[in-house]
Structure formats: structure tokens, C-alpha cells
Amino acid sequence: MHSLRMDVECVKRFFIILVTAGLLTGCSSRQPAPGSQDKTVPGFGLEGKLDPADWAEFFPREYQTYLLNLEGGSDHSTFRGSDAFDRNSAWPFQWVLFDGWGMGKEYVESRGHTYSLIDQLKIDPARRAAGGVCLTCKTPYVPELMEQMGIGYFSLPYDEVYAQIPENYNKLGVSCIDCHDGNTGELRLSRWTITEALAGLDGVPEQFNKKQLSMLTCAQCHVTYSIPKDEDNNSVDLIFPWHRAAWDNITIEAIEQQIKEDGLYEWTHAVTGIKLGHIRHPEFELFTNNSFHYNIGLSCSDCHMPEVTIDGEKTRSHQWTSPFKQGLESCSSCHGQSRQELKDRVISIQQDINKLFTEAGFKAAQAAKAIEFANNTPKADEALLSEAKEAYEKAYYRITFIGAENSMGFHNPTEARRVLNDGLRFAATAEDRAREAVIAAGVTPPAVFDLELEKYPYNPEENRAYNFQEQ
Template sequence: MKKYKILLAISLIAIGLMSALVASINEKKEEQKQINSVPQMDNRWETKSEEFRTHYPRQFDSWRKTKNSDEIHDMLKEYPELVVLWAGYGFAKDYNAPRGHFYAIEDNRNTLRTGGPVDEKTGPMPTACWTCKSPDVPRIMAEQGDDEYYSGKWSKYGSDIINPIGCVDCHNPKTMELQVNRKYLDDALKAAGITDLANASQQDMRTMVCAQCHVEYYFAKKTTSAGKKAAVVTLPWANGTSVEAMEKYYDDLEFSDWTHKISKTPMLKAQHPGYEMWKTGAHGKNNVSCADCHMPYTQEGGIKYTDHNIGNPLENMSKTCMNCHRVSEKSLLANIAEKKARKDELHTKAMKQISAAHLEAGKAWELGATKEEMAPALKDIRHAQWRWDYAVASHPAFFHAPEETLRVLGTALEKAGDARIKLAKILAKYGASDYKAPANYSKEDAQKIIGLPFNKLIEEKKQFNDGLLQEWKKEAEKKGIYNPESTKDVEHKTSYN
């Protein structure tokens, strides 16, 4: 009898375990079904990402982890030459390394570059500065049309563009398919003869959703049909996406982003040609997409989903690199460190050369050099800085495209050298052959050299933060497009206080 009781007990336990397992499998299947199914959002343009949480908790929770990448890294402090390179332009005021997507709006409002507007008509920047920061941008473009979106000041949309990069930036909320909602990318891909989005494969789309923002662009000036002045985000790809092709595009248009305050050079600012650089590297050439490394598939129990915590893939190598590479993590990391060191060497050399060229040109102007004398040297400076910027502004291009990064930096150094030879001759002509441009200065020194009223900028920003910004938040809440809870515990971090 005893034997039977034991057997019975064992069977009961086994049955219990089996049912628990089946229940758990069913539950996971339910969840997997939910992930694969498409809930109907009432609102075609739901830009509050937290509204997607009930349907897609894993994607939402991992997306929200981009909040953990919150360190401010002041690039002007690390490389004070940047202040001289960007004299007369917003970037000399404030420039930090990127943080998590969660901070896109926060950082756009905090940077000294966007200034301290006091109403919807003031401030230094156009509306276009919001373009790669928020899902509210494609919403406004759809509701008001591109022409209206691109006209007016940045401050015009303070209470409309309020949620950081989120679901609707990359997905069609009705179908949850990947979707690019910014038309300028499609226009540019067609102009460059690369593809058009309607024919892009799923694998291509895993890169294209990022290329909406991680690309080179400029603001093309335009008068709209309603007679308004507009600054339209345009990708300069009509001749191709290489550094020389875009340089020619800008030269042919005689376009400049600004005139350099010291050297008076008509300058170009490279934004972040991340997609263009990636295309030239080993991964891009094999169509290893941005998402393959930055958004790996993740298995949790029986559930497979895409990790939406977009950050540094090296923090997650087993799920990214190791899917494809057979060598050890350690040897890959050593390889990457070497690539970075090689880039840093040329990067710093180029930066110092270009900074010296600007200051030498400034001295030549001071001594009475003429426009005609200066023009050839200024052209070299323009091209040198554009190339240097192109190579380093899409930050880890040293990894995405190591050879191209070094090639482009090599040509930047060459152009800077050409400029300095020409300037040395001019300086000699005006009796200043012994002029030595300041070097090894700090961020504060550099801001003095270029005459930047740093403290005034901070004061204006503080008034904006306490005043207009608070009104924007209240209005956005009233419009039903902003949930203050979503940013409740965000720490206020900037480079300047």
C-alpha cells in the first residue's frame, strides 16, 4: 500500500508540475501573441510612448531604459579647440556628447544653443531644430503640412513638441510596422539613387528608421506658398553621400552655415553623417543594420522581443557582436580600442591645425590683408574643417567605418596644412612672420578669445526655464499631449550649472 501511496504522490506532483508548465507556456504564448498582434490605438498620432505600455510592456520598459544613459559629457571642456573652430556659431556656446533618446527634448531645451526665448517669436533657432527630437514632429508635419512646420522660430512649437524620441518615430501606430515618417529622407534617397522607401526591404528599414535622424543635413532657405520664410531640413545627397560629393554640393550652392567670427571663412557644419559613414564600413557593406547591433533580439523565458534600449552595443556583446563573430569579446574590444586610438591621434592633430589656421587668418585680417589675398586660404580652411567634422561628428565613425574615418581625417590635415602655408606667406608679407597663434588654452580662455558672453547666455536660459518653459508644459498638458508623470523623476543636468 505504502508503495502505491508514494507512486500516487509522485504522479500528483508530476501532474501539478505539468499543468503549471502548460499554464506558463500558454501564458507566454498569449504574451507572444499580444506582441505579434496589433492593438488599435484610438489616436493615429499617439505620441505619448507610455500609452503603448499596456500593449507592449517589454518594448516600452526597454525603451524607457535609455533614461539610464544620463551623464553630461561637455565636449568643449574636453576639446577647447572646438570653441575656436565654431566661433560665431551656436556650437561654441554649448556642446555635449549624446545621451539616451529619453533626453532628446530635455537636452534640446537645455542647450545654450537654443537660447532663452521669451515668446513664440523670439530666440536664435528656427523650428527645424526640433526635427530629430520627437514623435510630435511627424505629427505636426502631418497635421499642418511641411511648409508650416518649417516656418517660424523654434519657440513656436514649445507646447506642441514635448515628448522625446518614441514609438511613433519608428512605427506606424496602426500596424506597428516600421515606418519612416519624415519625408526628407525619402526625397534624399531618391535624389542619391540609393533606394526609395516604398521598395526598401525589412532589413533596410532596420537602418532607415535611424537614418531619419542620424544623417548629415542642412536648412535650405525657402519662401512658402503662403509667403512665409522657411528653413527646410534637406539632405545634401544629390551628388552622392561621400565627403567630397557633399562638399561639392555645398560649394556649387555657395552655401554656408555661418561666417567664422575670427577667420571670416564661409563655414560648413557637418551634423552627424552616421548613416553615410556606416555605409562605407564592413558592416554597412554587408547590410548589417543599425538595429542588428543597437537593438538585439532578446529572449526572456519563452518570449522573444526586440530590445529597445538603444545605447552602446559593447555593453551587451553576447547578444550583438557574438551572434556573428567567433573571436573572443576581449580581442574585439582590443581591436576597437586600437581603432579609437588611431582616430584620436589624427582627430586631435587636425583640430589643432585648423584652430591655428583660424587664428592666423584673424591676425592677417587685423594687419590689413585683402579679400583677394585671403580667399584661397579661407577655401582650404572651409574644406579642412568640413572634412574633419564629417569624420568625427557621427561620433563612433571610428568603429562604424574605420578606414573611411582615417582617410577623411587625412585629407582634412592636408587641407589645413595648405591653408597654413598660404597664411604664413600673407603674414610674412605684413611683417608678422613670427606670429604664433594661441594654443593649449582652456574652454574659458577660448570663449574669451572669441568674445562669447557666456554668463549672459546662462542668465537668459535660467529665465526661460523658470518662465516660458513652465507655461509650455502646462499648455501641452491641457492639449492632452503631455503626461507630466512621464518625466517626473528626471534630474536637471546641464554642462553649465
């Protein structure tokens, strides 16, 4: 298993100095060196140190790259980037699909890890309505909250739980302690959510190798999750809906099955009145389901934490961002073509997925409007309408699975296409059944439904949808 190497002598001196003089003076070399497996050597003493600045003492180079997460910028990327832009206006059908809950009020592109909590404080309060549970992925203080308050913190108002975070920690985003042990420096999982989810997943390896563990540190957050609700719509838990799935094969079908069987419904769609679950950023699920890069043994960090040289020393970059922003450095060991050629290839894959995503998304929006129309048509055929609603739910999960995933399909183009094609098909079925339900009542529906985008804070300048003619 992977371990951080530390300078044994330096660490010994560190402790002697600490004990004898109560002072902390500089070690000549604070860089990790071989020896961390030696359990007789005291550890780094960073357990409970949530602030990455405290870790800089031992790991100045990793910390230096970590600070680069503060950089913004979106020019490097066609569909994502590191500035907060309005993702509903970028794909305007999402205004219709998300109407009725937080996502439909505001859905912004994420920035770097250092902003995870800061950005959450800035968003529309409607997005935090689920309560303290929202903090689970955003602050390194969450394991402490869990210890102090238990799962009671999930359902308390967000602001009340946020107020429990000590001031010196209450702006911190993703931190060293989220992925590393504070004593040994080794990679470790800090969130009970992933441990519980793995326990419910079929075929999980008994021991994780270095690559798997590295990837699972990301899977603590870059996964879809569900927030089970009680009768009063209070959030009572946070789970990864993997209980019908298997390792290397977490499909949207298995997730959907669990949402339905376990009743993981979180909101009611304002346009159609349908109760729905939701799919959030399934990077881990999409990538590990038979993608070519996963199949040849890559993990997230191979592409997102390229090796960089700082002060003459090789370091894994801790700037987690689009590989485009890092000049595709991490790809060059395998891909011989020029960086520009490789970038063009990635973008062409993304454009292809974007086209399908947009087509399926607009189709689902048409379906939603058709169902709304049928709901408002007296004597619309009940059976057909309920078939329409069933198909809409299926379309919604599939389209959102790829839309919420952050690589615009690049992490697994084959699976992205499969899921979107199904999404498009279900959306078309939903629209057809809803139209038939209306026609059965002797009413002629319009040829194309108006999406009424003017009802929403739609900003056409953000539009990144494929230039797709509706109908």
C-alpha cells in the same frame, strides 16, 4: 518586408470588448504572434498614439527595454557615453572651430532617446536660435506640426512652436510611432525629410528589404542635414545634402559640393569671418559607404538592438546605446574572441582615429588663427589669403564629418582615416597660405598661434583629445 506579429485572437477580443463594453480589459497574451499580414483583422489602433506608454499594452517587453533609455552612465565608453559631457572641452580645438554660433557656446554629448526633447530644452538657447526647425528630430509630434503649420514652423521662434505641442506630449523623446505603423506595427518612415532625401539620391533600391528599412528608420535622424536660410537668415527648410551623392556612397565630397553649389551656408565663423555650412552626426552616411560591417549586410539594429530574453521570450532590445553598455551582446554571434579582446580592438581603432582627429583639429585651429592674423595684417596678400580660406572650409567639413559622427570612426575606420587625412592636409594648406599672405606683407607671424582657450568656457578636466603636441 518586416512586420510585427500580433496575437490575432487577443486583438479581436480587444476590439469586441472596446465596442461592446467600452472597456479595456487585459488580454492573457498581448504578445505579437503570427498573423499581422491578415488585412481583415483590425489593426492595433495605435495610430496617433505618440506616447510609448500606450504601446506597452501590446508590447510590454519592448516597452520595458525602451525604458532603459532613461539610464545614464559614461564609464562604458572611452569617447562617448550616455551622460551629457562638454564635447568642446573634450576636444578643445572645437572651441575655436565653432566660435560664432550655437555649437561654440555649448556642445554636449547626447543621452538616450527618451531625453531627445528634454535635453534640447535644457541647452543654451543659442543652440535653438535656428527656430522651430530644431524640433524636427526631437519630438514625435513633428508630423502633426507639419500638417498644422506647414514649413512655416521652421522659421518661427523655437519657444512659440514648442508651445503648440500638447502638454501630455511635450516631454516625449523618440517614440514607437517614429519608426512603426500604429495599425500594422510594421516598420515605416515617419519623416518627410528622409523620403525627400532618398528621392534626390542616385541609385536608391526600388523596394527596401527588411535590413534596409530597419536602417532607414535610424537614418531619419542619424544623418547630416542642412538648414537653408533666406536673406534675413530665417530657416526656410531642412534637407539632407545628398543630391550629388549615391546610395551606398554618400561622401563628404558630394555633401560639400552641394553646400557650395546650393549655398547652404548657415553661419559665419567669428575667428576667420568665413561663411560656412555645417556637418551633423553622419552615422548613416559613414556606415553605408563601404564599411566592412555594412558590406556583409549588417544594419544599425543588428548591433544596437541585440536580442534579449524577457519573461522567457526573445525580444529585440529597444535600448539604443553603446554596444559596450550591453556587454557586446550583439557581436558574439560572429566574433569568437572574448568580449574583452573585442572591446580592446574597438577601442584601439577609436584611439587611432582620435589621434588623427585631434591632430587635424588642432591643425585647423592653428589655420583659423593664422587666417585671423592675416585678416588683421594690413596689405596681407589677398590671393593667398583667399586660398587659405578655401582650404579652411574644406578642412572644416572633413574634420567635423568625423568629429560629429558618433562612433569615433568605428562604423567605418578606413573612410574615417581617409577623410581625416584629407582634413589634416587641407588644414595645413590653409595655415601655410595664411602665413605666406602675412609674410608677403613683410610681417613675421608667430611660430605657433595661441588658441586663446581662456576666452571660452574651457574645462580641461573634460579633455579627451589625444596627447598631441601642437606643432
